[in-house]
Amino acid sequence: MTVSPSPTVTDARLPQFLRALRHRNYRLFFIGQLISLTGTWMQSVAQGWLVLRLTDSPALLGIVAAASSLPVLLFSLQAGTVVDRVSKQKLLLATQVAAMLLAISLAVLTISGLIQVWHILVMAMLLGFVNAFDAPTRQSFTVEMVGREDLLNAIALNSSIFNAARMIGPAVAGLLVALIGEGPAFALNAVSFIFVIASLLMMRLPPFTAPKASRSSDQLKEGLRYIKQERRVQALLIQAMAISLFCFVHIPLLPVFARDVLGTGAAGLGALSSASGFGALIAALILAQLGDKLRRGRLLIFAALLYPLLMIIFTTTRLLPLAMLLIGVAGWAGVTTMALTNTLIQALVPDALRGRVMSVFTLILMGMSPMGGLAAGVLAEMVGSVPLVVAASAVIGWAIIIVVNWRAPFLRQL
Known part of the structure; x- marks a missing residue:
């Protein structure tokens, strides 16, 4: 059953776009996540x-990304059944502690100079296993x-903190890596x-009340x-x-774009x-x-069609400012979608099925994207052109x- 704690901040004190922050639990979550x-x-x-420095291989960049996605592909659907049966708060605590321990291990190995590519592969795979449970839990916990x-406001705010971090974190990491190496970035994480x-x-x-037990x-x-029968969810x-x-394949290959295509270093990345x-x-x-005022279905279709077009144009530029502009607009389209x-x-989706359905969304978003990056990295090494493959x-x-x-015109009415 969906339970929402009573707001402790009056709506009058908050701007409209921050209204989800009237909920105390969400305020805590928001700050911690940022x-x-x-x-x-x-x-x-x-x-x-670090992978590019150690190997000079676009394929290995894709392999590391794929290593983190393999557990998501293998376990996220089963994780969805767990999410619907246990306390989401306790499950998130477990995943965050596990991710912290992995970051500590990576920092120690890198700072000590012992780091090898196989260490990164193993830890990426372990983090992928953690994320297979963390992502559907996080998605289902919001409501x-x-x-x-x-809900929409909270999801949008979740995206805002994710992408505010996406602005700050890479810029700081680029400077840290350029000045003192990768280890301190792992330690700060x-x-x-x-x-x-x-x-x-x-x-x-x-108090959490477990649902009636049944076979997973x-x-x-x-x-x-449910997904098979609900055509709207299936099309989405x-x-x-x-x-x-197919359209997120550039993400693990950005170090190659920064160094070899645009001629910049870690700061450019x-x-x-x-x-x-x-x-x-x-x-x-x-x-x-x-x-709440937007025609969501039509905006979704526009953003979804715009994103791949922007990425095609991005692969043709050799100027860093233009590349930043294109990938910035693509960032808008991707998050909107x-x-x-x-x-x-x-x-x-009904409340009782939310964890399972969102685990499929997690599999698609976090499991398939790195696999596309792996395929693109391998193909790029074979044909000798990362921009062409992307x-x-x-x-x-x-x-x-x-x-x-074309087959699901009802999406524009959502």
């Missing part, structure tokens, strides 16, 4: 640069903190987890059966899959990531302020999005 996610993005950029009325763990411990939630395989089938997930698998985060932050703030998809799915992949994604919207 700090922790900044550290997460620092680690992401530093890790990509319990704010209720359905403020480990410290950042303390804040989100503290925020979870400070929450006041009603039956629960999983029930969730998949297929469109998200097209973007994640941080600038590209921050520009993407800035565009994404703008999208999140617009949705937070105007989400995924935040609206997330919101529309959660608005359609552009071709975006064309495929764009074509799938067109077909989905």
Whole structure:
């Protein structure tokens, strides 16, 4: 059952785009996540640069990204059944502690000079296992903190802190890596987890009541059966899959774009990531302020079709300022697409099935994207051109999005 704690801040004291913060539990979550996610993005950029420095291989950049996604592909659906049966607060505490321990290990190995590529691969895979449980739990927990009325606003604010961190973290990581190496970025990420763990411990939630026990395989089938029968959710997930698998392939390959295509170093990589985060932050703030007034279905279709076109143009530029502009607008389109998809799915799905359905969304968003990056990295090494492979992949994604919207015209009415 969805439970939302009573607001402790009057609406009059908060701007419209911050109204989800009237819920005490969500305020705690918001602050903890803002700090922790900044550290997460620092680690992401530093890790990509470390792999490139150690191996000089686009394929290995994709392999490391794929290593983090493999557990998501293997376990996220089963994780969804766990999310629907246990306390989400306690499960998030467990995942955050585990992620902190992995960050500490990576920092120690890097600072000591013992780090090797296989260490990074193993830790990426372990973090992927953690994320297989963390992501659907986080997605499903939002509605319990704010209720359905403020759900879109909370999802938009979640995107805003994610992308504010995406602006700050890469820029700081780029400077740290350029000045003193990757190790300190990993260490700061480990410290950042303390804040989100503290925020979870400070929450006041009603006692958790476990649902009636049933076999997890039956629960999983029930969730998949619902997706098969609900055409709106099915179409939203297929469109998200097209973007994640074919249009996000540039993400693990950004170090190659920064160094070999645009001729910049670690600071340039941080600038590209921050520009993407800035565009994404703008999208999140617009949705937070105007989400209830927008025609969500039409905006979703526009943003979904725009994203691959921007990535195709991005692969043709050799100027850093223009590349930052293009990837910034793409950041707006990507977050608009995924935040609206997330919101529309959660608005359609019954409470009892939310964890299982959101685990499929997690599989698509976090599991398939790195696998697309792996395939793109391997192909790029074979043909000798990262921009060509990224552009071709975006064309495929764009074509799938067109077909989905042709076969599911009802999406524009959502």
